[in-house]
Amino acid sequence: MEMQGTRLLSTTQEQAWQALNDPEILKACIPGCDKFEASEPNVYSVQVALKIGPVAAKFNGKVSLIDIVAPNSYSLKFEANGGIAGFGKGESHVNLKSSENGVELNYSVNSQVGGKIAQLGQRLIDGVAKSLAEEFFTKFEDQLTARFPVNEIASNITKETNDQRKSEDSSRLKWTLALLAIAAVAALGLIAYTS
Numbered sequence: 001m002e003m004q005g006t007r008l009l010s011t012t013q014e015q016a017w018q019a020l021n022d023p024e025i026l027k028a029c030i031p032g033c034d035k036f037e038a039s040e041p042n043v044y045s046v047q048v049a050l051k052i053g054p055v056a057a058k059f060n061g062k063v064s065l066i067d068i069v070a071p072n073s074y075s076l077k078f079e080a081n082g083g084i085a086g087f088g089k090g091e092s093h094v095n096l097k098s099s100e101n102g103v104e105l106n107y108s109v110n111s112q113v114g115g116k117i118a119q120l121g122q123r124l125i126d127g128v129a130k131s132l133a134e135e136f137f138t139k140f141e142d143q144l145t146a147r148f149p150v151n152e153i154a155s156n157i158t159k160e161t162n163d164q165r166k167s168e169d170s171s172r173l174k175w176t177l178a179l180l181a182i183a184a185v186a187a188l189g190l191i192a193y194t195s
Helices: 011-022 023-029 117-121 124-145 150-186
Strands: 002-009 032-042 043-052 055-068 073-081 089-099 104-114
Touching: 002 124, 011 023, 011 089, 011 104, 011 124, 023 032, 023 124, 032 055, 043 073, 043 124, 055 089, 055 117, 104 117, 117 124
Parallel strands: none
Antiparallel strands: 002 104, 032 043, 043 055, 055 073, 073 089, 089 104
């Protein structure tokens, strides 16, 4: 199963990053989560009770954070086993980007399921996954609002946006001067820069 989406959060990038790395917040937001505890650095033991169609089970597993680029992004590898109900495993990538109205959270998930839950059909599994994702983000936004009051969020977003603009203006000036110097010295007509 593949799933991707974007959410606009009314918080700063740093606040969203803190929340995404807080096991208590994640435990409170993941539907059916009974346990989300650090077992070693960047590795968490997880227990989740889920019902997908007629199949209900407790899944035990682990989540590993990898490719961490604080406070911008990380990837997660996860695996869970629900006994005869089946198993799930996969990868997810989360990316945060500041915007004028808060922070944009982009995510993608690629997962596989096996056992009884795999026999339920892709359509049912996809529907449940989308529903669980929506429930997670609703709870996550509630947690952000509770932890970071609206006035604090607004002032931090304004400060973060202004700091980012100053940094971007300074960066543009440096690139412009560098490009002019290179163009003059090398007498090049065009310099292409791709990212």
